[in-house]
Amino acid sequence: CSEKFIDLQPISDMNAGNFYKTEQDMNQAVMSPYASLRDVYNQLYIFAGEVRSDNTTFSWVPGSSKDMTSIDNFGDVLLSDNQNVLDLWNRSYVTILRANIVLDKIDAVAFRDEKLKSQYKAEARFLRALTYFWLVRVYGDVPKVDKQLSVQEAYALGRVPTEEIYDFIVQDLTFAEANLPVTYANNDKGRVTQAGAKGLLAKVYMTMAGYPLKKGASYYAFAEAKALEVINSPQYSLVSDYKALFSVTNKNSSESLFEVQYKKGGTGTGSPWSNSFAPRFSNKEVVLVGDKSGFNAPTPSMSAAYETGDPRKAISMSDGYVSDPGGARVNEKYVKKYYDVSFSVSPDNDNNWIELRLADVYLLYSEALVRQGKQYQTALLYLNKIRQRARNTPGAAPGTLADYTSFATDEAFLLAIEKERRVELAFENHRWFDLVRTERAQTVMSQEQKEQNGFDPALWNNNMLLFPIPLQVIQSNPEKIKQNPGY
Amino acid sequence: SEVRPQDLLDHSISIKMDNIEISKILSRIERLANVKFVYSSNTIRADRKVSITASERKLSEVLNMVLKPLNISYRVIGGQIMLNTEDQGAGRPKQLQQSVSGTVVDESGMGLPGVSVVEKGTQRGTVTDTDGKFSINVANEQSVLVFSFVGYSSQELIVANKSIVDVSLKTDDKSLNEVIVVGYGTQKKADLTGAIASISADRLTSKAAAVSYAEALVGQMAGVQVQQVNGAPGGEGLNIRIRGTGSISANSSPLYVIDGYPIDSSAFSLVNTSDIENIQVLKDASSTAIYGSRGANGVVIITTKKGTAGAPRVSFSSFYGVQQVARKIDMMNSREYLEFFKDGHNQAWLDRTPMPGNAPHTISDPNEVRSKYTNANFYIIPESFNDPGNFADVNWQDEIFRTASTQKHELSVNGGSEKTRYAVSGSYTKQDGIQIHTDFKRYNLRTNLTTSVSRKLEVGVAVSAYYAENNEVANGKDSPISYALYLPPIYPLRNADGTYGSQVRNPEIWAGDVSNPVSIAENVTNFTKKNAVIASIYADYQIIEGLKYRLSLNGNLENRRQKFYQPSFVDLDGSRAPRIATARAESWLGANWLNEHTLTYSKVFNKHSLNLLAGFSAQKSYAEYSRVNAQNFPNDAVRNIKGGQVVAGTGTEDENSLISYLSRLTYSYDDKYLFSASIRKDGSSRFGSENRWGTFPSVSAGWRISSEPFLQNVSQISELKLRASWGLVGNNKIGNYESIARTVSGYYPLNGILVNAVNPVNYPNPNLGWEKTRQFNFGLELGLYKERVRLEADFYNSKSVDLLLNVPVPTISGYATQLQNIGKVENKGMEFLVRTRNTTGGFKWSTDFNISFNRNTVLALGPDSRPIYSGAQNANNTFITTIGQPIATFFGYKYDGIFKNQAELDAAPHLANDRPGDPRYVDVNGDGQITAADKTYLGSNQPKFIYGFGNDFSYKGFDLNLMLTGSQGAKLFSFFNRMIGIYHGDRNGLAKLKDRWRSEEQPGSGNVLRANRDPKGLQKEPSSYWVEDGSFLRIRNVSLGYTFSSDFMQRIKVRALRVYVTGQNLYTFTKYPGFDPETSSESGLSRGGDYLGYPSARTVIAGVNVSF
The missing domain is CATH 2.60.40.1120 (Carboxypeptidase-like, regulatory domain)
Structure with missing residues (x-):
C-alpha cells in the first residue's frame, strides 16, 4: 500500500515508458522532429545563412548585444560564448534526438503497412540529414549522433571529420529518397516527399563538390543527376508569379520541395518574420501590429544587386518606409518576403519557410553543368527560365531581365548564376553557403564589410567561414570537443 | 493494563522524615511510590518543613497526613499527582472585600x-x-x-x-525551564542536546510590532540568516538560510512546520505574524533528522497562540505608520548627464577606425561626417544637446517612490475553562508600497479550540484563513525601478502631447530604449488575490499511565489568482506604443493533507527519565495551474480576458506524496547525562524507482556539568552544559516527476491543420535519490551569576553529498541537463550567543548579542569535476560553482584601476583596442596578455559573519528596545550598475561617473572608466569593476513604549494599555551603492546578482495595545 502511495505518474505530461507502442504513437513521434524545425528556422538559421552574408545586416537595435552584431561584422570577433552560436548547436541536436527516437523505437512497433513504417523512417532520416547539413556547414566537424545517447555515451563522442558527416547525410538522404512517397494525400501535405530528398541530395552533392571537401567533377555529376530527376518530376513546376510563391494562400506550391510548416492562431505554431524583420520604429506601413525587431535588414549591396525593373526586388524587400501618414521617408531597408497581410496577432503569422524550391534546383543544375563544362545551352536555358519567370511576374519593367545568350567565359557564366541565385533566393538562407562552397566568400565579404564597416580586407581569415564551437559545448566535454581554429 | 488513579493511591509505602522541607519529602515519596508530583513552588511553598512517619500505609493516607495540615489538596491527573492549595472558598458566597x-x-x-x-x-x-x-x-x-x-x-x-x-x-531563570518545541514534541531547554534557536512571544511582540516576519526574525538567532530580498508590501520576500547553503540546485530554504504540520509552501504567507506564540529553528542535523528527507536545510517550527483558561481576555491592537524608501541612489542630473553623453559619443568616435581616405577623427567632427558610418547613433550628438536649457531635469526615483502608509488592526479574544480553552482573532492589514501603484491588503481570521472530553481524551481544532490582495509592479532588469535609474533626467514626465516622456517616445533626442517608468507603473495592471485555509484537528488519548496516542489530521488549501493587463498605449521594452494590448489570467491551486499517528511513552523512575516516540505519517500534495492569454483588444476599455480574444492558454497538474516512519528515544539520568537518538524512514514519489526510500538516523548527547557535585559550590556558575550531536538528513526539494522520462505534446501543421507531435522533455534518471547532509555539532551553554550572563556556543561541520544537480550534459544528446545526485558541499561554522542582564534595579538593561560564522565550500562536483557556470539576464557565466570555492562565486576579470595615460597603458598587458581611460585587468596567469584565461574568482555573496545586537531598557513603565543587525564580507555583483552608465552610454549613470577619466590631464578619481558609447574592450564583461562590498550594519529596530500606571488604568477600566513608537530599518551603514545590500533579485546559483529587487522601506509606526 505504501509503495503504491508513493508511486505517482505525471498528470500533465506523458510517461515516455508507456508511449511509442503503436502506429499512431509513431506518427506523433515523427511529427516531433518536424516541430522542432521552427526553433531553428525562426531566427538562428537566418543569422547563419543571411546575416553572416553580404545580403543582410542588423539594423541597429538599441541594447542589441554583441551576440548579434558579431555575427554580422567580421571586424568583431565572433566569440564562442555567443548565445546564438550556442542555440543553433543545441536546437539542431534536439531535432536529431527526436529523429533518433523514431529510428530507435520504430522497429519494435507492429505496423499494418510496412511501407508506412519505411516512410516514417525515411522522414526521420531526411530531417536528421537536413539538420546535419546545416551543422556541418556552420561548424565544420561535428559529433555524429545516430541513436539516443546515454550520458556516458554522450561524453564519449567527439567531433568527426566533415567528410564523414557528409557521407552520413548522403546515406540518410539515399534511404529517404528510396522510401518516401512521391506525393501525399491532402491531410499529410507538408511532409517531406521523394523530390524533397532528391533536391536536398543534389544540393549536398554540390556542396561536397565545392569548398571545403572539393570533391570536384564527379560530385557535380551526382548533383546534376539528382537535380535532373527533380526537374523531370511531373509534380513540380515553377509558379508563374514570383509573388504568389510566398503567399500564405499558396503554401506548399508546385515549386516547393520542402517547407517548414507554420500556422497562426495562438497555438505557438505561427511564424515571426514580418515583425522580426520590420525596422525598430517603423509603423503600420511595414507591419500592422506588434513589436519590431529590425534584424535581417538588407544591405545596400543587396538592394543594388537587383537589375533595374526586376519585380522580385519589390516583392522581397523595401528600401524604406514613410514614417507617419504624411511624414518623412525613412531609409531603413527591410525584408518583405514573409508578410501575411491578414495577420492580426504578432508575432504569429501564417507564412511557411521554404527551405528548398525548384528554382534553386534549376540554378544548381545550371551551375553543375557549367562546372563540368558541358551542355552549355541547357545550362543557359535553366538560368533563363528563372529570369523569364521573374520578368513575367506583374510589376516587371518592360525589357528588363532579358535572357542571357552567351558568356565570354565560364567564370562570367558562374558569376551570372551566383547573382541570379542571390536575387532569386534572397533572404532564403542560401547566400552565405553559396559564397562558402564556391570560395567566393573572401572576395565578396571583404569588399562588402569594407564598405559597410571599414573592415580591413587584410584581416580576412578563412577561419571565419565557420562558426566557433560554442564555449559551453567545449566546457561540458573539454577532452573530446576542441575549438575550431581561429577562435 | 492501565493504571487507575485508585491503584496509584493504594500503593503502600513506608517513610520517616523529621523536619524536612516538604519538597524533599515529596521527592522521596516519588521514588518510593514511583509517582510524580506536579506543583508550582510558588503555590505550595515547598520550603516549609514538616515531619512524617508512616509504615506500610497507603499513599493516599500518607498524602493526607502531609498535605492536609498545609491546606494542600491533590488529585491524580494522567498518572501524575497534581498539588494545589485547597480552595476552601468554593461554594461559599463571596462577601468580604x-x-x-x-x-x-x-x-x-x-x-x-x-x-x-x-x-x-x-x-x-x-x-x-x-x-x-x-x-x-x-x-x-x-x-x-x-x-x-x-x-x-x-x-x-x-x-x-x-x-x-x-x-x-x-x-x-526560566530560560532553563523554558519548554522548547522540537519535532513531534517538546523538551525542556535544559535537557536539549541539539542546536535549536528560539524566539519567544514577548520578543516577537515587543520588538517586531508584528509588521513583518523580517522584523521579527532578522538578527535574532545565531546561525539563521534572514535576508529581506524583496521589500514589496506584505513583507513576504524573505530568504532564510540556516547554516549556509547546502544544496547547489535544489531549493535551500528550510522546512516550515506550523503547529506540527510540515508544509511545502512558505509559512510567511500562511500565518499572520501576530498569531505566533513562538518560533524555534532546528539547526543541527540531530534535531532535524526527525524530519528526514526534508530536514537538510533546517526546520522552522512555528507555534501559534492557544487559549488559556480564565475569564475572556479581549485584546485590541492597532498601529499606523509611514514608510519611505530607505535610500535612493545618487544619479547624475540633467546637465551632468548631457556632458556624459557627449563625452561618451566623442570617445566612441575617436575610437572608430576612419574609413579609407578619411582623416583621423577629432571630437570636432560634425554629425554629417559621423552619420556616414554604420552605427552612427554611437557617434552623433544631437544639436540640442549643446544647451541644457532645452531639457528637463527629472529625478525619476522621486517620481516612482512615495511616502506610504501602513497599518494593522487586530482584535482577539482568549479564554476558557479548565476543560475548554479558546483563542479567536481577526485582523486587517493594509500597506501601501513605497513604489507607486503597489499595495497590499490582508484579512485574517483564526480560531483555536481545545477541550478535554474526558480525563484521558483531549481534542483540539485550529482553523486559520486569510484573504489578501495586492497590486504589484515588476522589479528586476526591465522594470520601472530599473528604468528610473536608466532613464536620463533630460526627458519630461509628460510630453506636450500628453504622452509620457522617455527615450522611446522622444526620437529627436533618440538615444536608447528605455521607456517611462511612471507610465508602466501607472498603467500596467498586475493584481493578485490570494486566499488560504489551514486547518488541523487532533486527538490525544492516554492509553495507560505515561503512554499517549495522538492522531492529527491536517489540511491546507491555497488559491492564487493573478490578473495582468498591459494596455496598448504604454511604451515598453524599448518599443513605442501603440502596442498589442495583452491580458493574462492565471490561477494556482495547491492542496495538501497530512495524516499523522504518534505514540509517546514517558517514564520516570528513580533518577532515570525516558521518553519514547514512534510515529507514522502520510502526506500528499496536489497543485494545479492554469493560464489564459488574450489579445486583439478593440480598445483599452475592458481590461480582462473577455475584452479581447483568447489566444493561448495552458493548464497543468501535479502531485507528490511522502510516507514516513519515525522514532525517537530521549533519556536522561539525574538531569545530568542526556542522550537522544532518532530515526526516520521516508518514501517519496519524487525519486527514481530504484531509490525511493531513505533512512535518516541521528544521535546526540549532553552533559550538564553544573549538576555535578564538584560544581555545586561554584556559585558563579549557574549552568554549564556540553552537548554533541551527529545526524543524517535529506533534501527532496526537486520537481515532482524528475526521475521519469516524460513527453509533452507539441504541434505541427499539415495542410493547415495542426497534428500532434510528441516531444521528449527530460533526460530520465531512475537512480535519482535524496540529497544527504551529515552534520556534526558541538555545543556549549554557560550561565553565570544566576543566569545574569548566558553564553551559548555551537560549532558544526556539515557535508552535503549526492547533491541534486541539473548536471549540464553534452547537448549532442538533445538534452541540456540531467538531474543527478552528484557532488559535495561543506558548510562549517560557529555560532555564539550572549545574553546579559546588565542592571536589574529600577532601571533595567539587558543585552543580546549573537554572531555566526559560516564557510561554504564546494568539495566535489560532477563526474569530471567540471565547474557549473551560471548567469542572469545579459550576464552569462558571471557565476561559477567549482571545487574549493563557495557556491555561486563571482567569476570574471580582475579589475585593477584604469589606465590613466598612454604610459600606463604601454606598461601593462592590455587589449589591442584599449586606450587611456579604459580598465586595466590583472594578468592572472602572467602570460603577458589579457585573455579569457585570466578570468578568476571575484568573491561571493556568502558573508564571513552575520550578527545581531539587541538592547532592552526599561524604567518606570517605559521600555526601549534597540536592535542592530549586520553582515560582513558578502559581495554583490551590481548588475544594475553595469546596465547603466558604461554599459549603454546613453543611459544615466551613478553620480560618481562625474569623476570619470576625461583625458590624461583630467583622469578623475582614477577609478572610473571613461565614458564610451561603444566600448571595445572587456568593459561589459563580468569583472570585479562591478563587484561591490555588501557589508552593512543596520539600525533595524528602535522601539519606545510606555505602559500606563494602575491609577490611570482603573479609571478607564482596562487591564493593560501600552503605547509605543517604533522605527524600523532606520539607517544602514554600508558602502554598497544600490538601494540595499540585502535586496538582490537573483538567487540560487546566481545569488548576489543585484538587478534591483523592491527596495526595503524605512518605517516609523505608532501603535497601541489594549486588553480588557
Missing part, C-alpha cells in the same frame, strides 16, 4: 514598578507604581494574588488575614 497593599521589590530590594498584580481567577488587578507600591481590593482571605513581570518569575501569595503584603520577585 478585603483591602491589601504592599511593595514589590527585586532581589536587590529596589521597588519594582509596572508589576502586574492580579487576584487569581478574577479580572481584578493593578500594577505597581514607580516605587513598586500597589493597593488592591480582593474577595476574601483565601484570595490568591499573582505578581508577574517580564523577566521575573511570577509569584503567588495567599492573602490570608494580612492587609500588607511585601513581595520580592526573583529574576527569572
Whole structure:
C-alpha cells in the first residue's frame, strides 16, 4: 500500500515508458522532429545563412548585444560564448534526438503497412540529414549522433571529420529518397516527399563538390543527376508569379520541395518574420501590429544587386518606409518576403519557410553543368527560365531581365548564376553557403564589410567561414570537443 | 493494563522524615511510590518543613497526613499527582472585600514598578507604581494574588488575614525551564542536546510590532540568516538560510512546520505574524533528522497562540505608520548627464577606425561626417544637446517612490475553562508600497479550540484563513525601478502631447530604449488575490499511565489568482506604443493533507527519565495551474480576458506524496547525562524507482556539568552544559516527476491543420535519490551569576553529498541537463550567543548579542569535476560553482584601476583596442596578455559573519528596545550598475561617473572608466569593476513604549494599555551603492546578482495595545 502511495505518474505530461507502442504513437513521434524545425528556422538559421552574408545586416537595435552584431561584422570577433552560436548547436541536436527516437523505437512497433513504417523512417532520416547539413556547414566537424545517447555515451563522442558527416547525410538522404512517397494525400501535405530528398541530395552533392571537401567533377555529376530527376518530376513546376510563391494562400506550391510548416492562431505554431524583420520604429506601413525587431535588414549591396525593373526586388524587400501618414521617408531597408497581410496577432503569422524550391534546383543544375563544362545551352536555358519567370511576374519593367545568350567565359557564366541565385533566393538562407562552397566568400565579404564597416580586407581569415564551437559545448566535454581554429 | 488513579493511591509505602522541607519529602515519596508530583513552588511553598512517619500505609493516607495540615489538596491527573492549595472558598458566597497593599521589590530590594498584580481567577488587578507600591481590593482571605513581570518569575501569595503584603520577585531563570518545541514534541531547554534557536512571544511582540516576519526574525538567532530580498508590501520576500547553503540546485530554504504540520509552501504567507506564540529553528542535523528527507536545510517550527483558561481576555491592537524608501541612489542630473553623453559619443568616435581616405577623427567632427558610418547613433550628438536649457531635469526615483502608509488592526479574544480553552482573532492589514501603484491588503481570521472530553481524551481544532490582495509592479532588469535609474533626467514626465516622456517616445533626442517608468507603473495592471485555509484537528488519548496516542489530521488549501493587463498605449521594452494590448489570467491551486499517528511513552523512575516516540505519517500534495492569454483588444476599455480574444492558454497538474516512519528515544539520568537518538524512514514519489526510500538516523548527547557535585559550590556558575550531536538528513526539494522520462505534446501543421507531435522533455534518471547532509555539532551553554550572563556556543561541520544537480550534459544528446545526485558541499561554522542582564534595579538593561560564522565550500562536483557556470539576464557565466570555492562565486576579470595615460597603458598587458581611460585587468596567469584565461574568482555573496545586537531598557513603565543587525564580507555583483552608465552610454549613470577619466590631464578619481558609447574592450564583461562590498550594519529596530500606571488604568477600566513608537530599518551603514545590500533579485546559483529587487522601506509606526 505504501509503495503504491508513493508511486505517482505525471498528470500533465506523458510517461515516455508507456508511449511509442503503436502506429499512431509513431506518427506523433515523427511529427516531433518536424516541430522542432521552427526553433531553428525562426531566427538562428537566418543569422547563419543571411546575416553572416553580404545580403543582410542588423539594423541597429538599441541594447542589441554583441551576440548579434558579431555575427554580422567580421571586424568583431565572433566569440564562442555567443548565445546564438550556442542555440543553433543545441536546437539542431534536439531535432536529431527526436529523429533518433523514431529510428530507435520504430522497429519494435507492429505496423499494418510496412511501407508506412519505411516512410516514417525515411522522414526521420531526411530531417536528421537536413539538420546535419546545416551543422556541418556552420561548424565544420561535428559529433555524429545516430541513436539516443546515454550520458556516458554522450561524453564519449567527439567531433568527426566533415567528410564523414557528409557521407552520413548522403546515406540518410539515399534511404529517404528510396522510401518516401512521391506525393501525399491532402491531410499529410507538408511532409517531406521523394523530390524533397532528391533536391536536398543534389544540393549536398554540390556542396561536397565545392569548398571545403572539393570533391570536384564527379560530385557535380551526382548533383546534376539528382537535380535532373527533380526537374523531370511531373509534380513540380515553377509558379508563374514570383509573388504568389510566398503567399500564405499558396503554401506548399508546385515549386516547393520542402517547407517548414507554420500556422497562426495562438497555438505557438505561427511564424515571426514580418515583425522580426520590420525596422525598430517603423509603423503600420511595414507591419500592422506588434513589436519590431529590425534584424535581417538588407544591405545596400543587396538592394543594388537587383537589375533595374526586376519585380522580385519589390516583392522581397523595401528600401524604406514613410514614417507617419504624411511624414518623412525613412531609409531603413527591410525584408518583405514573409508578410501575411491578414495577420492580426504578432508575432504569429501564417507564412511557411521554404527551405528548398525548384528554382534553386534549376540554378544548381545550371551551375553543375557549367562546372563540368558541358551542355552549355541547357545550362543557359535553366538560368533563363528563372529570369523569364521573374520578368513575367506583374510589376516587371518592360525589357528588363532579358535572357542571357552567351558568356565570354565560364567564370562570367558562374558569376551570372551566383547573382541570379542571390536575387532569386534572397533572404532564403542560401547566400552565405553559396559564397562558402564556391570560395567566393573572401572576395565578396571583404569588399562588402569594407564598405559597410571599414573592415580591413587584410584581416580576412578563412577561419571565419565557420562558426566557433560554442564555449559551453567545449566546457561540458573539454577532452573530446576542441575549438575550431581561429577562435 | 492501565493504571487507575485508585491503584496509584493504594500503593503502600513506608517513610520517616523529621523536619524536612516538604519538597524533599515529596521527592522521596516519588521514588518510593514511583509517582510524580506536579506543583508550582510558588503555590505550595515547598520550603516549609514538616515531619512524617508512616509504615506500610497507603499513599493516599500518607498524602493526607502531609498535605492536609498545609491546606494542600491533590488529585491524580494522567498518572501524575497534581498539588494545589485547597480552595476552601468554593461554594461559599463571596462577601468580604478585603483591602491589601504592599511593595514589590527585586532581589536587590529596589521597588519594582509596572508589576502586574492580579487576584487569581478574577479580572481584578493593578500594577505597581514607580516605587513598586500597589493597593488592591480582593474577595476574601483565601484570595490568591499573582505578581508577574517580564523577566521575573511570577509569584503567588495567599492573602490570608494580612492587609500588607511585601513581595520580592526573583529574576527569572526560566530560560532553563523554558519548554522548547522540537519535532513531534517538546523538551525542556535544559535537557536539549541539539542546536535549536528560539524566539519567544514577548520578543516577537515587543520588538517586531508584528509588521513583518523580517522584523521579527532578522538578527535574532545565531546561525539563521534572514535576508529581506524583496521589500514589496506584505513583507513576504524573505530568504532564510540556516547554516549556509547546502544544496547547489535544489531549493535551500528550510522546512516550515506550523503547529506540527510540515508544509511545502512558505509559512510567511500562511500565518499572520501576530498569531505566533513562538518560533524555534532546528539547526543541527540531530534535531532535524526527525524530519528526514526534508530536514537538510533546517526546520522552522512555528507555534501559534492557544487559549488559556480564565475569564475572556479581549485584546485590541492597532498601529499606523509611514514608510519611505530607505535610500535612493545618487544619479547624475540633467546637465551632468548631457556632458556624459557627449563625452561618451566623442570617445566612441575617436575610437572608430576612419574609413579609407578619411582623416583621423577629432571630437570636432560634425554629425554629417559621423552619420556616414554604420552605427552612427554611437557617434552623433544631437544639436540640442549643446544647451541644457532645452531639457528637463527629472529625478525619476522621486517620481516612482512615495511616502506610504501602513497599518494593522487586530482584535482577539482568549479564554476558557479548565476543560475548554479558546483563542479567536481577526485582523486587517493594509500597506501601501513605497513604489507607486503597489499595495497590499490582508484579512485574517483564526480560531483555536481545545477541550478535554474526558480525563484521558483531549481534542483540539485550529482553523486559520486569510484573504489578501495586492497590486504589484515588476522589479528586476526591465522594470520601472530599473528604468528610473536608466532613464536620463533630460526627458519630461509628460510630453506636450500628453504622452509620457522617455527615450522611446522622444526620437529627436533618440538615444536608447528605455521607456517611462511612471507610465508602466501607472498603467500596467498586475493584481493578485490570494486566499488560504489551514486547518488541523487532533486527538490525544492516554492509553495507560505515561503512554499517549495522538492522531492529527491536517489540511491546507491555497488559491492564487493573478490578473495582468498591459494596455496598448504604454511604451515598453524599448518599443513605442501603440502596442498589442495583452491580458493574462492565471490561477494556482495547491492542496495538501497530512495524516499523522504518534505514540509517546514517558517514564520516570528513580533518577532515570525516558521518553519514547514512534510515529507514522502520510502526506500528499496536489497543485494545479492554469493560464489564459488574450489579445486583439478593440480598445483599452475592458481590461480582462473577455475584452479581447483568447489566444493561448495552458493548464497543468501535479502531485507528490511522502510516507514516513519515525522514532525517537530521549533519556536522561539525574538531569545530568542526556542522550537522544532518532530515526526516520521516508518514501517519496519524487525519486527514481530504484531509490525511493531513505533512512535518516541521528544521535546526540549532553552533559550538564553544573549538576555535578564538584560544581555545586561554584556559585558563579549557574549552568554549564556540553552537548554533541551527529545526524543524517535529506533534501527532496526537486520537481515532482524528475526521475521519469516524460513527453509533452507539441504541434505541427499539415495542410493547415495542426497534428500532434510528441516531444521528449527530460533526460530520465531512475537512480535519482535524496540529497544527504551529515552534520556534526558541538555545543556549549554557560550561565553565570544566576543566569545574569548566558553564553551559548555551537560549532558544526556539515557535508552535503549526492547533491541534486541539473548536471549540464553534452547537448549532442538533445538534452541540456540531467538531474543527478552528484557532488559535495561543506558548510562549517560557529555560532555564539550572549545574553546579559546588565542592571536589574529600577532601571533595567539587558543585552543580546549573537554572531555566526559560516564557510561554504564546494568539495566535489560532477563526474569530471567540471565547474557549473551560471548567469542572469545579459550576464552569462558571471557565476561559477567549482571545487574549493563557495557556491555561486563571482567569476570574471580582475579589475585593477584604469589606465590613466598612454604610459600606463604601454606598461601593462592590455587589449589591442584599449586606450587611456579604459580598465586595466590583472594578468592572472602572467602570460603577458589579457585573455579569457585570466578570468578568476571575484568573491561571493556568502558573508564571513552575520550578527545581531539587541538592547532592552526599561524604567518606570517605559521600555526601549534597540536592535542592530549586520553582515560582513558578502559581495554583490551590481548588475544594475553595469546596465547603466558604461554599459549603454546613453543611459544615466551613478553620480560618481562625474569623476570619470576625461583625458590624461583630467583622469578623475582614477577609478572610473571613461565614458564610451561603444566600448571595445572587456568593459561589459563580468569583472570585479562591478563587484561591490555588501557589508552593512543596520539600525533595524528602535522601539519606545510606555505602559500606563494602575491609577490611570482603573479609571478607564482596562487591564493593560501600552503605547509605543517604533522605527524600523532606520539607517544602514554600508558602502554598497544600490538601494540595499540585502535586496538582490537573483538567487540560487546566481545569488548576489543585484538587478534591483523592491527596495526595503524605512518605517516609523505608532501603535497601541489594549486588553480588557
